Amino acid sequence: MSDTTIEKLKCLIIGSGPAGYTAAIYAARADMNPVMYTGMEPGGQLTTTTEVDNFPGYPEGIDGPTMMVQLQQQAERFGTKVRIGMATAVEFSHDKGGWHKVTIDNNTEVHAKTVIIATGATAKYLGLPSEQRLRGGGVSACAVCDGFFYRGQDVAIVGAGDTAAEEATYLANICKNVTMLVRKDYMRASKAMQHRVENTPNITVMYNTEVDEVLGDQVVEGLRMVNNQTKEKTDIAITGLFIAIGHKPNTDIFKGQLDMDDAGYLITMGKTAKTNLPGVFACGDVQDKEYRQAITAAGSGCMAALDAERYLTTLEA
Numbered sequence: 141m142s143d144t145t146i147e148k149l150k151c152l153i154i155g156s157g158p159a160g161y162t163a164a165i166y167a168a169r170a171d172m173n174p175v176m177y178t179g180m181e182p183g184g185q186l187t188t189t190t191e192v193d194n195f196p197g198y199p200e201g202i203d204g205p206t207m208m209v210q211l212q213q214q215a216e217r218f219g220t221k222v223r224i225g226m227a228t229a230v231e232f233s234h235d236k237g238g239w240h241k242v243t244i245d246n247n248t249e250v251h252a253k254t255v256i257i258a259t260g261a262t263a264k265y266l267g268l269p270s271e272q273r274l275r276g277g278g279v280s281a282c283a284v285c286d287g288f289f290y291r292g293q294d295v296a297i298v299g300a301g302d303t304a305a306e307e308a309t310y311l312a313n314i315c316k317n318v319t320m321l322v323r324k325d326y327m328r329a330s331k332a333m334q335h336r337v338e339n340t341p342n343i344t345v346m347y348n349t350e351v352d353e354v355l356g357d358q359v360v361e362g363l364r365m366v367n368n369q370t371k372e373k374t375d376i377a378i379t380g381l382f383i384a385i386g387h388k389p390n391t392d393i394f395k396g397q398l399d400m401d402d403a404g405y406l407i408t409m410g411k412t413a414k415t416n417l418p419g420v421f422a423c424g425d426v427q428d429k430e431y432r433q434a435i436t437a438a439g440s441g442c443m444a445a446l447d448a449e450r451y452l453t454t455l456e457a
């Protein structure tokens with residue numbers, strides 16, 4: 141491809157969740173003419189949930205897909221070009237002011253002075269057919285997001301790490317009883333978190349225990365657990381099942397180009413959205429394994445656009 145036929149952009153945004161769209165709104169209003177590629181999940185993780193009750197500005201709550209369509213419309217109102225497509229390869233410049241090369245769908249190259257990465261993280265699920273069928277009907281991968289819908293009710297959580305332990309104690313504060321399923325005969329969580337779980341009277345930890353089947357037709361009504369040592373199966377009545385077995389940040393294509401932590405989350409510098417390369421910024425869950433909320437993702441999307449705008453200004457000076 142000749143260099144003259146390659147599209148040159150001031151700002152390319154990769155990913156269309158709350159972080160990407162918020163970055164797009166700010167970048168578009170700053171005349172950066174952003175182009176966004178949506179990836180395989182236009183709208184991001186919130187399109188997999190029915191009700192979002194905790195995003196400020198929606199007193200009655202809103203369903204996730206509708207909220208994401210509204211964010212898209214807001215970004216497009218200011219001129220953001222939203223395109224369906226996956227970033228499949230990147231070749232980032234190490235020089236200030238250099239062109240960052242991004243390949244879309246293995247066949248189109250775009251060059252951008254600034255790239256805002258908002259590719260999110262994907263929650264891991266167990267992969268059982270009954271679990272997949274009941275996602276959004278009582279099966280959730282986010283206790284902080286959806287726990288409130290099960291207040292005063294019996295729920296279960298699967299996982300053994302710090303996040304699972306933290307989410308179990310979070311649920312214990314609002315739900316009646318929490319059954320925690322741990323696959324091994326010990327928890328991976330820190331000793332401090334284990335003690336918190338053990339000292340919470342309404343959490344029952346079931347070691348050597350896995351999900352055999354989630355019970356219910358339209359909504360979760362119960363759980364069939366199996367002891368992986370004795371193979372004994374036990375049914376319990378629950379209305380919510382929380383899967384807390386980890387997330388995978390969507391950063392495979394950035395490996396070897398950008399600094400990441402051991403789990404693959406992009407590292408940003410201090411209180412900024414700057415990565416280790418000039419002109420490349422990251423926002424949302426792809427760089428945040430701590431909070432993982434739509435509002436924090438949106439906030440960091442704003443930061444990424446402001447950082448990108450300031451970077452462009454320094455190039456013009």
Ligand SMILES: Cc1cc2nc3c(=O)[nH]c(=O)nc-3n(C[C@H](O)[C@H](O)[C@H](O)COP(=O)(O)OP(=O)(O)OC[C@H]3O[C@@H](n4cnc5c(N)ncnc54)[C@H](O)[C@@H]3O)c2cc1C
Pocket residue numbers: 154155156157158159160177178179180181182183184185186188189191192193194195225226227228258259260261262263280281282285286390393423424425426432433434435437
């Ligand atoms: C079931 C569930 C319910 C939730 N409920 C709530 C809630 O009620 N309230 C709340 O605040 N939070 C909730 N969350 C968390 C919230 O969805 C996330 O924190 C938020 O969506 C993160 O936004 P993001 O923009 O960083 O990434 P994401 O929403 O993960 O979006 C990532 C985007 O990147 C795109 N992408 C990935 N790879 C590529 C690529 N190579 N090229 C181009 N695009 C790419 C994807 O297609 C997607 O559009 C929930 C999460 C889940 C799973």
